[in-house]
Amino acid sequence: MISTFIAIAVLLASAVLLIALRPRAERDIAISARAARITGSMPVASTDAPDAAAALAAAEAVGGSMIQAGYSVETVQDVLRDIAHVNNLPESEVLVFPNALLVSARGQGQHRTGAVAGADGQLLLSQIDEVQRTVDAARTGVLDPASTVKRIERIRDMPPTYGRVVRVIGYAFLSGALSVLLGASWTGVSLSAALGLITGAALLLSERVPRRYGALITVGIAFVVAVVVFSLLRAGWGSGILAALLAPLVVLLPGALLTTAVLELSMGHMISGAGRAAAGAMQLVLLSAGIVTAGALVGVPDFDFARHPDLLGPVAPWIAVAVFGISISVHRCAPRRAIPWILLVLYIAYAAQVLGDVFLGGVVSAFVGALCVTPVTALVARQPTGPAALVSFTPAFSLLVPGAIGLVGVADVLGGDRAAAASLVATLSTMVAIALGVLAGSSLSNRMRRPAL
Structure with a gap:
């Protein structure tokens, strides 16, 4: 109940702020003067x-x-x-x-x-x-x-806004914040941050590795994370650390890829949509292969992936949203002027999803979140210091975590779990809901020539 009131307050405050802001003049005017000075x-x-x-x-x-x-x-x-x-x-x-x-x-x-x-x-x-x-x-x-x-x-040729060490630390905080949103205990948050530190370092090191080795890196990261989590679960650390299995892998989850695939298929781009869907499915299989291999090595205790106990209270997720926004901005090297706008979009996305979940259910809440976020990113992009719509949309999309359920479902399939079909159906429904939300919201953002995808 407290979270619902906070969500309503956040949406009202955001609406007042967006209405009060004077719409920016078209970006072309500013670019015209700048381009003339810099390039002639x-x-x-x-x-x-x-x-x-x-x-x-x-x-x-x-x-x-x-x-x-x-x-x-x-x-x-x-x-x-x-x-x-x-x-x-x-x-x-x-x-x-x-x-x-x-x-x-x-x-x-x-x-x-x-x-x-x-x-x-x-x-x-x-x-x-x-x-x-x-x-x-x-x-x-x-x-x-x-x-x-x-x-x-x-x-x-632009250099990253932040150094490698800072970006790795940012990924650790990103992982810890996401684990709060997934219902982790304090122990789970700490474990997620530690595994995020390892994953973030591996991701940055992998940037120098040829693309043909990407599959091995994906499987390796998932294997290491799963071995640690499964070992600690068998040692009796409790279900509060379950989120640590998913939070460090958030960047590797192909949620955006799969949702874009659904969006393109719905718009008639069959080749590109099918290609993205196949690539996203393969990424899920690689992540799941690492998890299943780890489970075969150390053993998987009997627990429920779908159980997310609210251990840290109703206010903790709202604090975690801010930590997540700053952390992903640092890790992905967003422009410093864009961070306040990214936080605004994140809070709108999370508040819309919370209210959608209360009144409409989990899958439809993803549609509500995407529907609200898409035009907001276009409005933000029209502000004098606002970033491109895709810059503010990408972190917000990560909060919807459409790939997480699918990862669990594919892992269940590879492990022989008959209940996996429910997880995979839920993933497909979530992807379709988000794609439809983006498609509906794009009617406004495309009119302003600020597409989110």
Whole structure:
């Protein structure tokens, strides 16, 4: 009951704040002056002669960076079509996949075609924010193609906002905070933070490892975490440490990937949607393989994954949301000016989910959370210091934890548990609910050209 009142108060306070804030002017105005000072770029005019080669290079650079940032194929296609039109190449065609794109720049007798493969690694939140600024400028003609390519190159070379040690510590706090939201005891929170420290260090070290070894790293991390948790469970530490099995693996859970897959399938992008779904399912299988192997080695005690006792009181989760927001901002290197906005979006997401769970149930609460968060991120992106919608949406999405139930379900399947079907059905329902919530909320965010995915 206390948590419900807090959720209502948070939503009311957030609504007042968003209404009171004066909507920002379009980002293009600020970018225009900035781009002119930094790059000497002149806005593209409708009377300019088209340059298919230059426009193609700009589309390849922007499209490749957006794919690496995690935007959906629908959003990437819309942006690249806008870039083609603003550069007087209205006949251009674009074909986007989750890890590649094909662009054909055509118009006024010119025709150039190019293909780009997705780059390895994931962009940091600070890089994603700059990519969105460049997208806003390029799609409206504020940046010419040559300046667009140069800006993307500089973004790829941006150093992380925080050092490696600070990012690892941030992941430890992230893991501990998430364990509070999953119902851990103080012992479970401490264990989650310790395992998060190990996982965070392993994730940063893995950035230098070739992508072909990624599967081994995923299985290895899940195995180490599960061995520790299962061993302590057998030693009698109690169910309060169960959250430590999932919290340190939050970054590896493919919740965003699977939800984007459902979203793209619902919009008719069959190839990309099916590809993302297969990749997300494989990631779950790898994580589950590590957990099942650990269980076979040390033995799994009889306990219920679905049981999340409220051991720390109704106020603790609300404090954990703030810790989680700051920690994930540090670990993913969000711009410092974006942290207050990220916290605002996180509290709105969590409050909406709490109220949705009270009145509508667990699965529908995921829909409510996604429905509320998507337009809010677009409104935040219009503020003078607001980050790109994807920057504030990514941490909020992690609170919904759609992959956690699926991880348990796949682990049960591999372990021969007949009850696993219920977990997998719940995961599928949650993914569909979140995707529908994002799709419904996108009607406003896309109108403001601030897509969350």
